Amino acid sequence: MKILAVCGLGQGTSLILRMTIESVLKELGVEAEVEHMDVSSAKGMHPDFIVTSKELADTMEESGGAPAPVVIVNNYFDEKEVFAAVKSMLG
Amino acid sequence: MNFLTADLLHFHFFAESPQAAIKESGRLLVNAGMAEPSYVSAMLASFRDNGPYFVIAPGIAIAHARPEDGSLGSAVSLVTLKKPVVFGCVANDPVSVVFGLSSYSGEEHIQALKKIVVFVNSTSVEDILKIENVKELAILKGELS
Numbered sequence: 001m002k003i004l005a006v007c008g009l010g011q012g013t014s015l016i017l018r019m020t021i022e023s024v025l026k027e028l029g030v031e032a033e034v035e036h037m038d039v040s041s042a043k044g045m046h047p048d049f050i051v052t053s054k055e056l057a058d059t060m061e062e063s064g065g066a067p068a069p070v071v072i073v074n075n076y077f078d079e080k081e082v083f084a085a086v087k088s089m090l091g
Numbered sequence: 092m093n094f095l096t097a098d099l100l101h102f103h104f105f106a107e108s109p110q111a112a113i114k115e116s117g118r119l120l121v122n123a124g125m126a127e128p129s130y131v132s133a134m135l136a137s138f139r140d141n142g143p144y145f146v147i148a149p150g151i152a153i154a155h156a157r158p159e160d161g162s163l164g165s166a167v168s169l170v171t172l173k174k175p176v177v178f179g180c181v182a183n184d185p186v187s188v189v190f191g192l193s194s195y196s197g198e199e200h201i202q203a204l205k206k207i208v209v210f211v212n213s214t215s216v217e218d219i220l221k222i223e224n225v226k227e228l229a230i231l232k233g234e235l236s
Contacts, residue, residue, distance in 0.1 A: 008141030011194045012155045015204050016147065017182035039141070054182055055144040076147040077211050 001032040002043055003086075004053040004068070006060075010038030013076060017051060020082045027083065030090065043067055049089045051082075092165040092199045094206045095232070097189075097225045098123045099168035109178045109186070110135055110141070112170060113154040113202035116191025119168035125193045127161030134160075134191070146180035150216040153207065155192035158200075167192055167207060169228075171220050188219050 013038035021034050034038035049069045060066040071085045099119050107111035117131030133156030146152045160223040168191035175185035220230050
C-alpha cells in the first residue's frame with residue numbers, strides 16, 4: 001500500500017503529516033509506504049490514497065481532480081484525527 | 092540547527108495581516124543569518140500561490156519556503172500574535188502562533204520538524220501565547236523547571 005501526504009511545497013507540513021501518519025500506521029499494525037510531496041508532483045502519482053488539507057484537496061479538485069481518493073486532515077499534529085482519517089480509507 | 096533560540100523569537104507581535112505575520116517569522120530567520128531576504132519573499136509567494144494550507148492545526152501556522160529559495164541553514168523561529176489573524180483556513184483560523192521554518196536539506200530539516208511536533212504536542216496554543224520571555228519558553232520546552 002502507498003499513501004501520499006501532500007502539501008503546497010512538499011518540504012515542511014507534508015513531512016509533519018507523514019510523521020503522524022507513520023506513527024498511526026504503526027499503531028494500526030498496517031504496513032504501508034508513506035511519501036510526502038507537493039501538490040503538482042502528487043498529480044503524477046498513483047497512491048492508494050492521499051492525505052492533505054481541505055485547501056489543497058480543493059486545489060486538486062479544481063485543477064482536474066486528484067489521482068487517488070483523498071482524505072482531509074485539519075490538525076496535522078492530532079494523532080486521533082489522523083488515525084480516524086487513515087482508518088476510514090483502509091475500509 | 093537553530094530551534095527557537097533567543098534571536099528567533101518575537102512574543103506578542105502585532106500583525107495586521109497574515110502577510111505581516113509571515114514576514115516577521117521570516118525576518119527573524121534573516122536576522123539570525125539562517126536565510127536570505129529572498130527566502131522571505133518566497134514564503135509570501137507560497138501563501139499567495141498555495142493558500143493557507145500551512146495552517147496545520149487550530150491557531151498554528153508553519154510558514155516556510157523551499158531550500159533553494161535562500162535558506163542558509165536549518166532553523167525555526169516563533170512569532171506569537173497579540174491579536175489572532177485570519178489566514179483564510181476555515182478549519183484552523185484564526186492564527187496566533189506562527190513558526191517560521193528555514194527548510195534546509197537533509198537530516199537537520201527532519202530534526203527541526205520533529206522538534207516542532209514534539210514542542211506542539213507537549214503544550215497548547217494557550218500556553219504558548221502566555222510566554223513572555225526566553226526563560227518561560229525554556230520552561231515550556233521542559234529545559235528548565
